[in-house]
Amino acid sequence: MxxxxxxxxxxxxxxxxxxxxxxxxxxxxxxxxxxxxxxxxxxxxxxxxxxxxxxxxxxxxxxxxxxxxxxxxxxxxxxxxxxxxxxxxxxxxxxxxxxxxxxxxxxxxxxxxxxxxxxxxxxxxxxxxxxxxxxxxxxxxxxxxxxxxxxxxxxxxxxxxxxxxxxxxxxxxxxxxxxxxxxxQPHDYDDRLWRLWNQVEPDLNRKWNLCELAEIAHVSEEHLRRLCRKRYGRSPMQHLTFLRIQRAKHLLSSTDDKIETIAHSVGYENAFTFSTLFKKWVGWSPSQYR
Known part of the structure; x- marks a missing residue:
């Protein structure tokens, strides 16, 4: 065709x-x-x-x-x-x-x-x-x-x-x-990554940094970068952003919470910063997505 x-x-x-x-x-x-x-x-x-x-x-x-x-x-x-x-x-x-x-x-x-x-x-x-x-x-x-x-x-x-x-x-x-x-949905999970993101995902409003993520995974920061790049095609901090955006999408479509409230719940103090990042990743602003 x-x-x-x-x-x-x-x-x-x-x-x-x-x-x-x-x-x-x-x-x-x-x-x-x-x-x-x-x-x-x-x-x-x-x-x-x-x-x-x-x-x-x-x-x-x-x-x-x-x-x-x-x-x-x-x-x-x-x-x-x-x-x-x-x-x-x-x-x-x-x-x-x-x-x-x-x-x-x-x-x-x-x-x-x-x-x-x-x-x-x-x-x-x-x-x-x-x-x-x-x-x-x-x-x-x-x-x-x-x-x-x-x-x-x-x-x-x-x-x-x-x-x-x-x-x-x-x-x-x-x-x-x-x-x-x-x-x-790969089944060959690396236990270190599984442990890391299972601990991080319920607490996305925390101000995570690379050092803390590496400590949870019990690897160096550089090794964590390599593991995440190989598994996800993202850096650890980019994957953290991915999880936050996914959570925000769910909250926008399933609750009536204010955008500022949702921003705070996924780790962003500034609603404008959150909205700018959300539009970059998703293609629409949070209000348009809702």
Missing amino acids: SPHNSSSNGSEDVLVLGDSTFLLVRSDAVEERPWMAGSPVCPLLKQHHIAHVGILRCRYPFEIVRTDQSGSYMMACFGGEGSVRVDGAWKTVRSGEACLLPPFVQNSFRCKEDKKWDFCWVRYLESREQKPIVSQNSPVLKEYDGGPLKAAIEGMYSETCGMNSPSILGYWVDLAHQYALRFA
């Missing part, structure tokens, strides 16, 4: 596909966006709250901006490299790496002018009341073999376009979901 290009200003969704090609399997035909037209439907995806899966081979000037991504988005790159905006900054995702974007933030990705970019994805559909697949132990960017996930999506696509057997589709859907979970 090669849908028509479309774009809009920075406050709206952007879709520029250019000469990119992709295959897509979606959970239903209710949301008939132009770029989804003609793609097969697999209702079994709904069992795992998956909106759609796909494989994309894109070239410049490919660009996508989703101002309200209502579900976790996991992409695994198997060729070339591209740029993804996460944690308020652009990061490069290369072949052999995967990226996990949390729900209810502004998601943006684009192709580099001189690079091809091939990746597969699983896009979940989650409500604000539902616990997302993203957790405190979820990485944002790290090494990952996307080959098995790509094969599962290819198998699912072929079956939906062919015999469309529910029993066989069930296997492909389960595989795609499990491969996404393998990245989003």
Whole structure:
């Protein structure tokens, strides 16, 4: 497929596909966006709250901006490299790496002018009341073999376009979901990191510093940096900010607390500082998000 290009200003969704090609399997035909037209439907995806899966081979000037991504988005790159905006900054995702974007933030990705970019994805559909697949132990960017996930999506696509057997589709859907979970919810936790964030997360309003975090983990500050970079793709202090932003998002959507009160509860004395940081990470101000 090669849908028509479309774009809009920075406050709206952007879709520029250019000469990119992709295959897509979606959970239903209710949301008939132009770029989804003609793609097969697999209702079994709904069992795992998956909106759609796909494989994309894109070239410049490919660009996508989703101002309200209502579900976790996991992409695994198997060729070339591209740029993804996460944690308020652009990061490069290369072949052999995967990226996990949390729900209810502004998601943006684009192709580099001189690079091809091939990746597969699983896009979940989650409500604000539902616990997302993203957790405190979820990485944002790290090494990952996307080959098995790509094969599962290819198998699912072929079956939906062919015999469309529910029993066989069930296997492909389960595989795609499990491969996404393998990245989003890794089980090879480092006990030091588990102990650290389990102690920090209930006390996010405390003024944590790197020295205190390293003491809890019983490692040096530099070693803690290395552990967090390897596990999460973030520094320890960036991961602390991630946990605070996640807590703030939950409070904004589930309580009527004032923004200043929420800021204090997640460790920020100044509501303006909190609002500026929140907008950088999420894409909207706290009041807009609410």
